Amino acid sequence: MSTATLTPAETAQPAKPRSYALRDSMTMLRRNLKRLQRYPSLTITIVVMPIVMLLLFVYVFGGALGTGIGTGADRGDYTNYVVPGIILMAVTSGAITTAISVCTDMTEGIVKRFRTMSVSRGSILTGHVFASVIQVAVILVLVTGVSFAVGFRPDASPVEWLAATGLLLFLSFGLSWVSAAMGIGAKTVEAASNAPMPLTFLPFLGSAVVTPESMPTGLRWFAEYQPFTPINETLRGLLLGTEIGNDGWIALAWCTALAAIGYLWSRSAFNRETTR
Helix, strand or coil, X not given: CCHHHCCHHHHCCCCCCHHHHHHHHHHHHHHHHHHHHHCCHHHHHHHHHHHHHHHHHHHHCHHHHHXXXXXXXXXXXXXXXXXXXXXXXXXXXXXXXXXXHHHHHHHHCHHHHHHCCCCCHXXXXXXXXHHHHHHHHHHHHHHHHHHHHCCCCCCCCHHHHHHHHHHHHHHHHHHHHHHHHHHHHCCCHHHHHHCCHHHHHHHHHCCCCXXXXXXXXXXXXXXXXXXXXXXXXXXXXXXXXXXXXXXXXHHHHHHHHHHHHXXXXXXXXXXXXXXX
């Protein structure tokens, strides 16, 4: 029988043992990391954006906004307040690369070639997601280093730093799956790069740069109940010793929900696109 007449179900690869799926995932991870090394411009762009926002809020708006959060006009106090939000923005910015890289693979035909090979289908998206998480880890180191240079002075213990890092990487993991789904659905790379942009600026509609209490009623309600506010407050509490309360559990619940929704959405979209 000619393969041209086979149905998608007939041409589907049989399920592979977990060891082979893990091996294929590691291969795809190395592939995506090498691509990031060869094309560093996108990573540089994503690093530059939160750094520019950090410098803008510290040196241009720091004095005025410091009064608004109840710390007086002390620029140093406001720097400590805003840096966790900027670090959170760096994580959300990293999601853009996942959407772009997935869309590139989908539109340039490499996924169709993978389907003709003995490659675990799940490993293709897994490689993109974990490469994005590693990229975000590098970005966090750079942005945090600049934050220290402009006056950020946390009092976190090593355990609190570890917890904060784990929370940020967990968030990156969830957002990467969501962005992978956006990349699959995008028809062009340009559309893929724009799709996750609302995620990048959503932290600013929370408690990233000012307290929600200073906002109008409707916006304050949104700021208090959107996912990035409890994540930001948990990060601020871990790094600066402020009250966390229930925000820690809520932050973990939001990260888990993003990861689960993104995973199911991206796998469903990927299966639909690759069986057409």
